Amino acid sequence: MGNADIGLIGLGTMGQALALNIAEKGFDIAVFNRTTAVTQDFAAEAGDLAARITPTESLEDLIAALKTPRMILLMVPAGKVVDQQIEALLPLLSPDDLLIDAGNSDFHDTNRRNAELPVQFLGIGVSGGEEGARHGPSIMGGGSRANWNRAAPILTAIAADYQGQPCADWMGEAGAGHFVKTVHNGIEYADMQLIAEVYGVMRDGLGMDAAAIAQVFERWNDGALKSYLVEITAKVAAAEDSATGGPVLDVIADIAGQKGTGRWTAIEAQHLGAPIPVIDAAVTARNISALKDRRTDLQEIFGPGPQPIAGQPDMDLLEQALTCGKILCYDQGFGMIAAASRDFGWSLNSAAIARVWRAGCIIRSAMLDDMAGALEDQPGRPLMAAPFFVDWLTKTQDALRRVVSLAVLHGIAVPAHSAALAYFDAMRTERGTANMLQGQRDYFGRHGFVRLDDGSEDQHGPWAG
Structure with missing residues (x-):
């Protein structure tokens, strides 16, 4: 025995x-890699x-x-590689x-591995990138x-710390941890897209250069939008390219990569019947970004899209619109978590999830502490109703409406903000238009409907005769 x-x-x-994080926290660790x-x-x-x-x-x-x-942490690519590694380990x-x-x-x-494996198993979502993995x-x-x-003494020790509380917790049975990480990644996609759209309004609509945009995001990071993503957005916008001497942003191709986790969120939300239109829009925006040649051809056909917005730039308006979109995005994410809790019987605790996200992860932000409090005070209610x-939302929804309107009128694509606004309007409308859908469905398929009277x-x- 070792x-x-x-x-x-x-x-x-x-x-x-x-x-290194595990070793630094005082635990002895044995490591193996396929390449010796x-x-x-x-x-x-x-x-x-090293000791x-x-x-x-x-x-x-x-x-x-x-x-x-024994306790063994697998840090190998998801999918078949995990199964192959487990298969190699099981005889030992x-x-x-x-x-x-x-x-x-x-x-x-x-879920499958929990049910089938003849050994004990945990699936844990880990967020924070390389820096987070190393320091919390x-x-x-x-x-x-x-x-x-059993694993918590090590996992909580290496996790990020928020005011003395570790950002590590048990989410629920089977695949609950990886499910919550999937929703986290969907929110990450949406948060990034919302920020990118505001950047686009500043760049294409207001004619601001990267340095000026960096200053705006840096200032916003001292307010309600304080978050890791806003912080690094300021740094990315301010960075200079060593080859050209200009902004790094000006030499980065506008084609966004993705590993598919945001797409998983969108697909699973459809299975759950959980509306997440801001996340859907963010995933679609990345897919559109990959169609560079098609976009170039269509610009030649229809002419350039973004047009200058006349007048002085209103940064407060943009800040409020981004804040409103962010809140609605998180409302959708926590709504999806509530749907999964109901369908899978996991009893997911949305307040505990918000607390785990307050530090260490990519979507960490000051607002998550307020979200944790709101979800704890009114469990079971939508975040937007807290x-x-x-x-x-009352004081920022008009800004969201105005920014979306300005962007649409000037040919600036803001799909995530537009989806957030449509979601807000739909969710606050008691009588929508689905009665027409039911009428159509009954006309062509005799699907029936419920009478209001x-x-x-x-x-x-x-x-129907």
């Missing part, structure tokens, strides 16, 4: 950062932390280096050994509560 508290497989960027040279280089460059790190060259060596019952493990998948796995895969990420755990409690956010169901119109 002395290491935990093992880690997969020394990519995130794996190395997590391993990577393991050796990592151990050689660990500095003062707590045991490099191994085979899975057998890794197993031998661990205390029993005992039933009470614990495997922890810390990658960006589809929660359906995590946000961690969302899924699996049995007993297995979470008094604190009712006040915010007496509540009777499965009724048909006169067209």
Whole structure:
């Protein structure tokens, strides 16, 4: 039997950062990577932390280096690679050994592994990128509560800290942790898209240069919009390109990459019947960004899109619109979490999730602390109905309406802001237009409808004969 508290497989960027974080927090860790040279280089460059790190060259060596019952963290690419790694490990493990998948796995895969594996299993969502993994990420755990409690001393120790509270918690059974991470990533897509659209209004509508835009975002980061994404937006806008001497933004192609996690959010929301139009718009915007050649051809056909907005730029208006869009985006994300809690029987705690997101993760922001409080004070109610956010939406919705209108009139695409506004208007309308949809459905398919006057169901119109 070895002395290491935990093992880690997969020394990519995130794996190395997590391993150093674990060692720095006082735990002994054994590490393995398929390429032995990577393991050796990592151990050689660990500095003062090397004493707590045991490099191994085979899975057998890794197993031998661990205390029993064993605990092993998997930091390998999601999908088949996780299954292949587990398959290679199983002959070496005992039933009470614990495997922890810390990658960006589809929660359906995590559900399956929880049900099928002959060993203990946790699926945890980890957010924060390389910096977060090294110095304190946000961690969302899924699996049995007993297995979470077993791993919690290490996971809470390495997590980000918010006013003395670790940003790591148990979300629920089976794939709950990876599901919450999926929603986190969808919100991340939407938050980034909202910011990018405001940048577009400043650049294309108001003619502002990157340096001026950087100053605006830097100022906003001292107010209600204080967040990691607004902070780095200011830094990106201010950065200079060493080759040209101009803004780095001016040499970055307008084609956004994606790993698919935002798309997972959009797909799963459809299965749950949960409306997340801002996230949907953000995913679609990334897909459109990839169609560079088509966009170039269509600009030649229809002429340039964005037109200058006359008058003095109103940064307060833009700030309020972005704030309103952000609140509505989070309302949709937490609404999706509530739908999953209902359908999957997970009892997901939205307030606890908001608290876990307050530090360490990519979407961390000052507003999340207010969201945690609102969700805790009124559990089960939509975020946008909480008094604190009712006040915010009341005083910012007009700005959102005006910014969307200005952008549309001047050919500036703002799909996420437009989706946020449409969602707000639809959700505050008691009698919408779905009665027409039901009439159409009954006309061509005899699907029936509910009568308003007496509540009777499965009724048909006169067209049914």
